């Protein structure tokens with residue numbers, strides 16, 4: 001691999017073998033390698049949408065660009081999973097695993113679902129300010145959140 005931040009399509013598929021990488025989300029996963037959460041934004045009307053699609057759902061423009069967000073937002077939805085799919089670093093026997101949908105500051109209704117790390121899971125609450133951070137999962141970066149620093 002010549003440049004780990006600019007892998008070929010085949011290298012990207014290999015790197016994220018546990019995810020369904022396709023034409024529509026390749027730029028999204030390339031962003032993970034650069035520790036950027038790249039959300040598709042319409043260059044014509046400015047609307048952000050997630051998950052990535054090739055067309056703006058608001059104005060139907062094909063002129064969408066993967067654009068890094070700040071990673072700041074607030075917990076919009078919180079689930080505590082007592083059981084679920086196995087994943088590296090997830091131990092349901094140690095307590096419920098938190099899954100959050102974070103409303104990103106870029107746009108009302110723009111949400112990204114992941115987990116919150118670097119805190120006692122019992123302290124996670126609706127409307128809690130969070131910021132993007134990264135863990136390693138399946139030997140690749142994985143976007144998560146942590147409590148926002150002041």
Ligand SMILES: [Zn+2]
Nearest residue numbers: 042045056059
């Ligand atoms: Zn648009």
